Amino acid sequence: MKIKFLGAAREVTGSCFIIETDQVRFAVDCGMHQGGSDVEMRNWDIEAYHPSHIDFFVITHAHIDHSGLLPRMVQNGFKGPVYATEPTGDLLKILLLDSAHIQETEATSKIRRMQRYGKTEKIVPLYSTKNAEAVCPLIKTKRYNEPFFPADGIKANFKDAGHILGAAILELFVEENGAAIKLVFSGDIGRRHQLLMEDPVTISDADYLFMESTYGDRDHKGEEDSLNEMAEAIQYSYSRGEKIIIPAFAVERTQEMLYSLYLLDIKGKLPKDMPVYLDSPLAIKATEIFRRHHAYLDTDTQNILKKGEDPLDLPQLQFSSSTEQSMRINEMEGSAIVISASGMCNAGRIRHHLRHNLWRPGASIVFVGFQAQGTPGRKIIEGAKKIRIFNEDIAVKAKIWTIGGFSAHAGQSQLLDWLGHFQNKKMPVFLVHGEAGAQDTLAALIREKLGFDVAIPEYLEEITVKAGAKPEVLKRPPAVPPPVELTPLLADLKTKLDYLYSQLGNIQELPASRQVEFLELLKQASMNIDEIKIRDSNTRK
Template sequence: MEMTLRFLGATQEVTGSCHLLTIDGKQVLLDCGLIQGGRAVELRNHEPFAFQVSTIDAVVLSHAHIDHSGRLPLLAKLGFDGPIYTNKATAELCTVMLKDAAMLQQRDNERLNKKRKKQQLEPISALFDQQDVDKAISQFVPLDYQVENPIVPHVSVRLFDAGHILGSAIVSLQLGEGSQQKAIVFSGDLGRAGMPILRDPTLIDNADLVLMESTYGNRLHRSWDETIAELKQIFAKAITESRGNILLPAFSVGRAQELLYLFHLYAKEWDLSRWKICLDSPMAIEATRVYINNYPLMDEDFKRFTRMHPGEHPLLSNVEFTQSTDESMLLNEVHQGLIIIAGSGMCNGGRIRCHFEHNLWRPECDVIICGYQAEGTPGRALVDGQPELTIRGKSVKVAAKLHTIGGLSAHADQAELLRWYRHFNHQPPLILVHGETTAQQGLVDAIQQDKSSAPQALAIAAHGDKLDLNGLPQLVWC
């Protein structure tokens, strides 16, 4: 029986997750994400898929982040009409996130075509629109965690909580029959043990092959206690010394809700009563409501807190939702005492750009970077120390104090990745995806240092690589 796996995205880079499973003539995609980064990088999304869309029988989606889900509307636009299997909460979040992605596609495409017209170049079409999003959403098949579901002949899927964002899943696939049966585990994006709101990533016992993300494969995050102490110090200095505003570019799903929860838990300790806290992101506001409606997926600490404080929801209690554009613009008339949580998380769009225009050049303001910043994004430029950003065609000096809080990351670090992998029995073959090359090589070096727990085989996937799954436990490339 033919069983192959092709690696078509998030290979030696972090975004654009996409892998193609073929078994006995049936084809299943694992994720179908947008490539994110600078303008030149994102134009790769307009290139044709490396497969015939008409041959895809089903999609399994690990979670709602756009670098994993963002090209599903394009897939539907090009004729895919099969099922998209994912956790129920992921399906709800995708309704929010893909709608926003369609709006951004249309807006960015209009701006791009204005430039192309000046350069006497042919206009290009937006990747997809709201109609394509609606079609894709109609194809979602919501699944519960830990329930095995057949998806095509000879393939069944079971999802486990990945602890990364609400609804995020580790994907376990059972392939084939009898002696040819194989168990393939795809980590998706792995969260971290002990983080607020969500449960810890599920540990899996058995697999014949593991595909594991490696976003932070070469680094260790600060401990949770150190992270909380660092945030407390930032707020204390902002109150006593800076006396400006604090800007937090945040991913609308996951990071924004985590920040709201922290601001509730530590309101007194961080003296937050002196501040007006605004969630300035329509998408984050909608996503927060999805979080609230999926209470059963939260960790025990979150549930215990809500039981002990009836009527006081920890994601709603001390924050103002800034829904309209006019409300957002009014915030720029306030010069001190504001904490603004706004998208986008990598500073390459959304309302945070407008707030940067009014605050980034002010030395009395603070910017807290609290998530991964892909190469080529304005957020990465800030982290790398770039002295200016171009916003709406203008150069804005970076004078605000910049703080990079790695301990808030929703991705497992090197030690946590190793711990998750080493729980598998018999150290199955391991292929690294979803990481920049330096991070992946750092993880490989760490894996190889401990010979007793080294995988039976180890590789870093390259774009287009094709693996013969019948060859396991050896990695036999086609």
């Protein structure tokens, strides 16, 4: 059989592994590529997927980096079933629609921008709401430990990955020419002792393992510390009559935040007269899905539920679905907690809350999730003095808190521990879903401590896998990435700067307000150039 790596190869996003036997061609995961524009081009260039020749998909969990290209597959001729656990099926229905909505909005604003420049290029969204809706009837749900047979000679089984609601590790038994092989795809492995989720299930046997490595180079802080820090942030702003803004991903992190507030409430650390707003229609829908699938929550949570309590509810919790409700929060005086999306502050309602609170001394902005390079969230945690939101510079005067202990991913030692349960020491391990640095660190540790053979596949690499034989690399992508043409752009920038220099005298004769406007635009351009960190991009092999 052949396995092709179409994503999560020396990167975190775009998880997709296409498996081809003599009989059948199918894929594990169908993630969207997220990051720089070169990486995002892969979402458009889908020839390598051959969607109409994929018999079925098995999706490990609902995160967009594992599922976000399903509508694109349907748009291009995929018609087969999509297997997932029950909660994943429910979450996919809301997350894919939300993703389609984002694609459509982005395309519309791009068209408007082009029109303002007098251009009328044809711009279409990556996929539409209609494409996302077309995925829903294809979803077939299976429970954990309920083996299913998606094709002749293929048996699949989901096990609890302890990552987000319904997240699964996939055991795949493939029969070819009378011989059987067992492959394990880890999906994303959860952090142990996470609120709401069970610890990831360990597995002891496999012939081949495809394992995530997101935090291959570090461990997380303890959860007790994180809860205490959260209490400190609340106290800080409550005593100053200001708001606590928590940017959080709609699925899992938001619910974990609600649970944390519930725990703080029990400890008497959540002021009774302080309203808590959940201001994200997607997060409200996701919370409903968590409520529907009690069986997928951990034992601690189930015990609380059995007592008749709801750890996702608080007496002072208020949902704001409509835009009017959301706007009312900002008109209100006094302290409150606001949980809103997006988690990295680059889209959604959170931007309004930042605009109203970032500049207020005494307010708190509490970051509880990963902030990717280039996002406003990353700029704030790296100490930016001001942030541009809705074309307006907002000073950062609020207290910024970064609480790292809420990750949904296993840290380095937990990954090693999980892998240590496999008994077959001859099992080749393929590290996926990680940035190069984290993967290299983890690979070295695995070889040294556990003695497994480790490979780190490249994007578009293809391997053959046979029972009892070592895997062979069939195709490697060209070692040198295609050259990026920077010279014309740099020359263009230089011409523009020269022109501005030559016009300096004229500019100084303009009214002061116009000059300030120029100054702001130039400052912004200069900040953008500062962001080009040449050393960083060199270290990414």
